Amino acid sequence: MDVGVGAGQAAAGGATYGLITAGAIVTVLHCLSRYQVHDYADRDASIGLAGSLMAVVAAVTLVAAAGRIGGRLPGLRRPQWHVFVPLLLVPMAVVPLVLGAERNRVEAALLWGGAAVTVHVLLAYAPVGRSWRRWVSATLVLPCAAATLTTWGCQHRWRAQKFQAVGLPLIVPEVPGYQLTGTWAGRYSIRTALRGPSGRRLYGVVEAASVRYGGCGPGSDRRWRVSSAGDGLERAMSCLRDGTMLTLIPGGGSAGIADVLPHVRLREVDASVLADLPDEPAMSEPD
Structure with missing residues (x-):
């Protein structure tokens, strides 16, 4: 297979898996209150934890199903590593935002959804060739680290938005x-x-x-x-x-x-x- 064609198909397959994981993250965040308010009426922790569990199960199931019926795309024919990405990224995105961290649901969804798509695309490149595999292994952690650091860096601004929202x-x-x-x-x-x-x-x-x-x-x-x-x-x-x-x-x-x-x-x-x-x-x- 031509490497250029294989890389393009891998990117498409990885993006498909990435949209599944991103959709799981967005769905859970959508079920939460706009801003975190720790008081007697706060149900976000239970919603976030239970929702993350259900979203992980749904995303893993869809990833496995997409790999089974994916046809020609190399990224879809090799879902074995992709099923672990929702297991990691969904809790990483949601749990801190319901157990104490400030949040902006829209920005957090874009941030972690983008990280999910990026991780899956990089992971899909790994089987294309040895040079891709070495490059992917060195950079796979970067989207997660970038999303984590950006979430931490947005805490003050998101907290200020919470006061404005009242x-x-x-x-x-x-x-x-x-x-x-x-x-x-x-x-x-x-x-x-x-x-x-x-x-x-x-x-x-x-x-x-x-x-x-x-x-x-x-x-x-x-x-x-x-x-x-x-x-x-x-x-x-x-x-x-x-x-x-x-x-x-x-x-x-x-x-x-x-x-x-x-x-x-x-x-x-x-x-x-x-x-x-x-x-x-x-x-x-x-x-």
Whole structure:
């Protein structure tokens, strides 16, 4: 067989297998929430793990079937090594994105789908000739490494996108002597944590104004209103734009907040500022 023709057929066969594995990855990612939110409503870990298992079984079955009925293409006539690619790449793509890493489903699907196609195409070249085989063995790991490093490099930007996706003003309360230590992008709120003198804590919650604390319609400029909830802790509410509000809540064991209110300044920030800080475990949305 002419090497040029054989290489072209191998590329076509490898691309066919690659599209099968890429389709498995895309299908699982499509079943997940747009962004990862670790709270009581998060089902992405179970969906991702179970979905990966089913996607691997489906992809391996389709790869084996394509090799059996593949006809003349060299890449399809030798599926024995290709069946191992979904076993590796589907969990590599999905599991980190559901067990802690930030994600953008579309970008992750393009990134790992492209890696899958590339790996299969390189693997299909191996039987064409010895020179191809040596080159493939040296470069087969590169697409996986590139996808892994790119996913890691996108973490900050994808985390910033998660704050933007909530659709609320990105407001940070600033208090003299307090340092912003953590943030949280939830499903309906954005939360910040501040640590002050002697371990004193303050939490800021931006969300849509509730009926109970109404009067925050468009154009409202009402500022701090202090009230006590059922837990006996004082809370201070301030209207923001577009019918939203910010609530300041003292941390457990901290004193009230009336003494700090005159010094509080609300600052609107870019999503990247919030993304710089880690998730605050105490800031998840209530059940």
